[in-house]
Amino acid sequence: MEEPPTTPLNGTKKQIIDLAESLLLQRGYNGFSYSHISAALNVKNAAIHYHFPTKTELGVAIIQRTRQQFEKWTNNSRIDNMSYLKKLDAFFDIFRNFLKFEGPVCLGSALENDFNTLPGEMQQETRAFIADFLTWLEKLLKEGRDTGEFSFSGPPKEQAVFVLAALQGASQMVRATDKTYLDMAIRQIKQSLKRE
Amino acid sequence: MEEPPTTPLNGTKKQIIDLAESLLLQRGYNGFSYSHISAALNVKNAAIHYHFPTKTELGVAIIQRTRQQFEKWTNNSRIDNMSYLKKLDAFFDIFRNFLKFEGPVCLGSALENDFNTLPGEMQQETRAFIADFLTWLEKLLKEGRDTGEFSFSGPPKEQAVFVLAALQGASQMVRATDKTYLDMAIRQIKQSLKRE
DNA sequence: GTCTATAGGGGGATAGAC
């Protein structure tokens, strides 16, 4: 879920997505413009349009890249050998990482919040993005409970919704309050999965 | 936390806040404009500026009204006589009510998401708004645990953050997915407070 | 309290030169 530290010689295109993603997280879809991006890259507005003719295409590209990164992450062998609890903690890291930058929420929160104003293509991608996360989490929780590592009642899907909701909500609350709130939520998620 | 069903003869001003609040929830702070409001009320743009000279003042008015409604709600005698579990459930209703309209998130989510782009006055009000909710919830959880009605580990504040995060996150997830997700989260919150 | 009219800025997007 992390980029390689060295940006290859490559692309304005990648730089644009990087910046646009950061802006989307920090300001929402309706809170950033091509001018924000072009100014930061020291190019003109039209240059951005060359790479992404419409803002919709840029938005879709952001979501799709994040989905691909998550897919890669789930297929990572580093994860495979972990206990279910460790896997869950690695999942939490995705959200912790968002806080390393100044005050962005996670992508899911940002997209869900602006959902009603998003172009249709982005709405579809958003739904798929959430489904990716929930599907992975549900499987983890189910298997973890089967092996006795987790304890919770009700369907795994319900528990997955609960956990993801708490993570998203806390990531979001953080920006208006205190960075420690995410850790608080994570501690309680773990607690609630531990007891029997 | 509910308005009286009959809107008294009164005010364009109240109608403006009603509409603006709905728009803020549905579209975010940067996703609605004075034109949305004036069109819906069949007046001109300038008429809105007469009541709220700046969008900032309108935004602040929305948050302050909600804070006042919440304060009234907490002082309601109907609530006072309830068990702690019933009180908590009444609190959940605040979030359930948001779903009665088509797809809005709760006010906290909307404000936290747009936080970085909000004018300073609105940021301050947002912080106070969240503090209101957390303070009330923390007290409820603490007293409920003292009487043995709730069970959880760690400081009540941490649990309050956890519960509010889950509620906000679920309210938000709902719009891009399924309305039942909020109920799922609420069931699991209750479960996690029940076990020992 | 609401209107018309307008200022002044920013938005997304395109055409055509280089």
Added chain:
DNA sequence: GTCTATCCCCCTATAGAC
């Protein structure tokens, strides 16, 4: 691939008539 120039729309906000 990036530039200049420009189009057209929407935004917040104000001035002054009614």
